[in-house]
Amino acid sequence: xxxxxxxxxxxxxxxxxxxxxxxxxxxxxxxxxxxxxxxxxxxxxxxxxxxxxxxxxxxxxxxxxxxxxxxxxxxxxxxxxxxxxxxxxxxxxxxxxxxxxxxxxxxxxxxxxxxxxxxxxxxxxxxxxxxxxxxxxxxxxxxxxxxxxxxxxxxxxxxxxxxxxxxxxxxxxxxxxxxxxxxxxxxxxxxxxxxxxxxxxxxxxxxxxxxxxxxxxxxxxxxxxxxxxxxxxxxxxxxxxxxxxxxxxxxxxxxxxxxxxxxxxxxxxxxxxxxxxxxxxxxxxxxxxx
Amino acid sequence: xxxxxxxxxxxxxxxxxxxxxxxxxxxxxxxxxxxxxxxxxxxxxxxxxxxxxxxxxxxxxxxxxxxxxxxxxxxxxxxxxxxxxxxxxxxxxxxxxxxxxxxxxxxxxxxxxxxxxxxxxxxxxxxxxxxxxxxxxxxxxxxxxxxxxxxxxxxxxxxxxxxxxxxxxxxxxxxxxxxxxxxxxxxxxxxxxxxxxxxxxxxxxxxxxxxxxxxxxxxxxxxxxxxxxxxxxxxxxxxxxxxxxxxxxxxxxxxxxxxxxxxxxxx
Numbered sequence: 001x002x003x004x005x006x007x008x009x010x011x012x013x014x015x016x017x018x019x020x021x022x023x024x025x026x027x028x029x030x031x032x033x034x035x036x037x038x039x040x041x042x043x044x045x046x047x048x049x050x051x052x053x054x055x056x057x058x059x060x061x062x063x064x065x066x067x068x069x070x071x072x073x074x075x076x077x078x079x080x081x082x083x084x085x086x087x088x089x090x091x092x093x094x095x096x097x098x099x100x101x102x103x104x105x106x107x108x109x110x111x112x113x114x115x116x117x118x119x120x121x122x123x124x125x126x127x128x129x130x131x132x133x134x135x136x137x138x139x140x141x142x143x144x145x146x147x148x149x150x151x152x153x154x155x156x157x158x159x160x161x162x163x164x165x166x167x168x169x170x171x172x173x174x175x176x177x178x179x180x181x182x183x184x185x186x187x188x189x190x191x192x193x194x195x196x197x198x199x200x201x202x203x204x205x206x207x208x209x210x211x212x213x214x215x216x217x218x219x220x221x222x223x224x225x226x227x228x229x230x231x232x233x234x235x236x237x238x239x240x241x242x243x244x245x246x247x248x249x250x251x252x253x254x255x256x257x258x259x260x261x262x263x264x265x266x267x268x269x270x271x272x273x274x275x276x277x278x279x280x281x282x283x284x285x286x287x288x289x290x
Numbered sequence: 291x292x293x294x295x296x297x298x299x300x301x302x303x304x305x306x307x308x309x310x311x312x313x314x315x316x317x318x319x320x321x322x323x324x325x326x327x328x329x330x331x332x333x334x335x336x337x338x339x340x341x342x343x344x345x346x347x348x349x350x351x352x353x354x355x356x357x358x359x360x361x362x363x364x365x366x367x368x369x370x371x372x373x374x375x376x377x378x379x380x381x382x383x384x385x386x387x388x389x390x391x392x393x394x395x396x397x398x399x400x401x402x403x404x405x406x407x408x409x410x411x412x413x414x415x416x417x418x419x420x421x422x423x424x425x426x427x428x429x430x431x432x433x434x435x436x437x438x439x440x441x442x443x444x445x446x447x448x449x450x451x452x453x454x455x456x457x458x459x460x461x462x463x464x465x466x467x468x469x470x471x472x473x474x475x476x477x478x479x480x481x482x483x484x485x486x487x488x489x490x491x492x493x494x495x496x497x498x499x500x501x502x503x504x505x506x507x508x509x510x511x512x513x514x515x516x517x518x519x520x521x522x523x524x525x526x527x528x529x530x531x532x533x534x535x536x537x538x539x540x541x542x543x544x545x546x547x548x549x550x551x552x553x554x555x556x557x
Contacts, residue, residue: 168378
C-alpha cells in the first residue's frame with residue numbers, strides 16, 4: 001500500500017471521512033486549549049465529571065426525539081449547565097468544597113441519564129450516546145461544532161488575562177477586580193459547550209479525552225501557558241488524523257481510536273519528553289556553578 | 291509622584307467591629323488614618339491584625355460599625371499568605387505584570403512603557419535578571435521581592451502589607467524596607483502588620499497596638515511603651531462561648547447582624 005493509499009485516499013475518496021476529519025479538527029482546535037486550563041486549574045477530573053453530567057440531557061432529547069442532533073445537544077447543554085451551576089453555587093454558599101458538590105451533582109445526573117436511556121430499551125442506543133460516531137457527522141453537526149469552536153477561541157482570547165490571573169493568584173484578582181467568579185463560570189460554560197461539541201463525534205464518555213490528554217501531554221514538553229495551548233492543539237490535531245486513519249484501515253470504532261491515538265502520544269511523551277518520567281529522574285552529571 | 295486629595299483623611303473607622311461568627315477579632319476601633327501615614331499594626335498572635343487588614347481590603351464585612359475610604363483611593367493588598375499557585379507555568383515577569391491590572395484591566399494592551407516599568411520595578415526590589423525565571427524556582431524571599439514589585443506597579447494610594455517580613459533574611463528586609471520608605475516619601479499610605487518591634491521603632495513613625503480592642507494608637511515611641519506592651523501580653527485570644535453580648539455600642543443589637551455599609555465605601 002502506498003503512502004497515498006494509506007494517508008490521503010481515505011479522506012480523498014469518502015465524503016463521510018472528510019466530514020469526520022473536519023469535525024475532529026474543529027473540536028481539536030477548541031477543546032485542547034480548554035483542556036490546558038482545566039489541567040492548570042487542577043480540574044482535569046472536573047472535565048470528566050462534566051462529561052458524565054451531560055448524559056441525562058442528551059438522553060432525554062434522544063428519548064423524546066430519537067437520534068436528532070438539536071434536542072440532544074440542547075439537552076446536554078442544559079444538564080451540563082445545571083450541574084456546573086449547582087456545584088459552583090453549593091461550593092460558594094456552603095462549607096462543602098467544589099469537588100464534593102460536583103461529585104454529588106454529577107452522580108445524580110449520571111444515574112438519571114442511565115435510567116432514561118434504559119427506558120428506551122436497546123443497548124445499541126446507549127452505546128451510541130456513550131460513544132458517539134464521528135463517521136456519522138452531518139452538515140448540521142459540523143455547523144454546530146464550528147460555531148462552538150469559533151465561540152470558544154474568541155472567548156478564551158477575551159478572558160485570557162483574567163483566566164491566567166484566576167489560576168495564578170485568585171486572591172490578587174479578587175483584590176483588583178470582581179471578574180474572578182464571572183470568569184470561572186464562563187470557563188465552565190466553555191467546558192460544557194466543548195463536551196457537547198465533542199459528544200456527537202466521540203460520545204459523552206470520550207469527548208473529554210481530546211481536552212485532557214493533549215493538554216497533559218503538552219505539559220511534559222513546554223512551560224508557558226501560550227505554548228501549552230499551541231502544542232496541545234497540535235497534538236489533538238495529530239490524534240484526530242491518526243485516529244481516523246487507524247479507524248478506517250482497521251475497521252474499528254472511530255471515537256476510541258482517536259482518544260487512543262492521543263493516549264499513545266501521552267505515553268510516548270511520558271517516556272521521552274524533557275519533563276517526562278525518564279529525563280526528569282535521571283541523575284544529573286553536570287551542573288553550572290551559578 | 292505626589293498624590294493630592296481634597297480631604298487629608300485616607301481611612302476613617304467608626305466603632306468598627308470585624309470577626310468570625312459572632313466573635314469579634316477586632317472590637318470597637320475608632321479613629322482616622324491620614325494620607326501619607328506609615329503605620330505599623332502590632333499585637334500578639336490572634337489579636338486581630340490580619341483581620342483588620344482583610345476588613346480594609348474588603349474581604350470581610352463588618353459585624354458592626356463602619357469604615358470609610360477616601361474617594362478614588364486605589365488600594366493594594368499583600369496578604370500574609372498569598373494564594374499563589376507556584377506550579378502554574380508563569381515567569382516572574384508574568385507574576386509582576388499582574389500589577390498592571392488597575393491600569394490595563396482585562397483587555398488593555400501592554401505597552402512598551404509597561405514593559406519598562408516592570409523592568410524598573412524588578413530593579414527596585416533587587417530582582418534584576420529574574421524576569422524570565424519561572425516562579426517555581428524562586429525562594430521565599432525572592433517571591434516576596436517579586437510581590438513587592440507587583441505592588442509597586444499597582445501604583446496604589448493605600449498599601450496594606452500583612453507580615454511582609456515573615457521568614458525573610460535581613461538583607462531582603464532591608465531592601466524591602468527601602469521600598470516602603472520610598473512609598474512613604476511618595477505620600478502613599480502604608481499599613482503594615484509587624485512583629486519585629488525594633489524594626490517598627492526604627493522605620494514606622496506611627497503604630498497601632500491591637501489586642502482585639504485597640505490598646506494604643508499614635509506615635510510609635512508612646513504606643514510601644516512597656517506598660518502598653520505588658521497589657522497586650524496579658525491578652526487572651528481564646529473565644530469565650532459564655533461571653534455576654536456586647537452592649538457598649540449603640541448598635542448592640544447588630545452584633546451578628548450585618549450592618550449596611552455607607553455607599554462611598556470602595557470594595
